[in-house]
Amino acid sequence: MIEYNFCPKCGNAILLNNxxxxxxxxxxxYYRNAKPCASVLPIKDGKVLLAKRGRDPYKGAYDIIGGFMEADELPEAAALREAKEETGLDMKIVTLLGIYNDRYGEGGDYTLNLHYIAVIVGGEMQAMDDVAELE
Structure with a gap:
């Protein structure tokens, strides 16, 4: 989590004990807000498609397909964008699975995660971006 000692706007000291x-x-x-994330759990042949992380945090671990939302992005659009960037697949959201809090790595930023169930509707599957493998 980024901790500021000086104001990014004016450069003056930040009162940290407040x-x-x-x-x-x-x-x-300067609020310590959670960063919004969106992800999909795509159903493929009756199973959930997972990604193996290609970089830290948790490099080599299996993960849900998704990532951080852009500032002006709706959660559903972010989930579908991340799915395309990481898998090459086009997906359609079926339903919202749930909303959960987490942290991005040990001691990292807090995240607010929206997870969607999705189906694959097109594209060619390949691990891309920060994904090492798809399974």
């Missing part, structure tokens, strides 16, 4: 920390010059608060 919750939330805030800038002593422009009085802007």
């Amino acid at each position: 919750e939330p920390p805030y800038c002593t010059q422009c009085d802007i608060a």
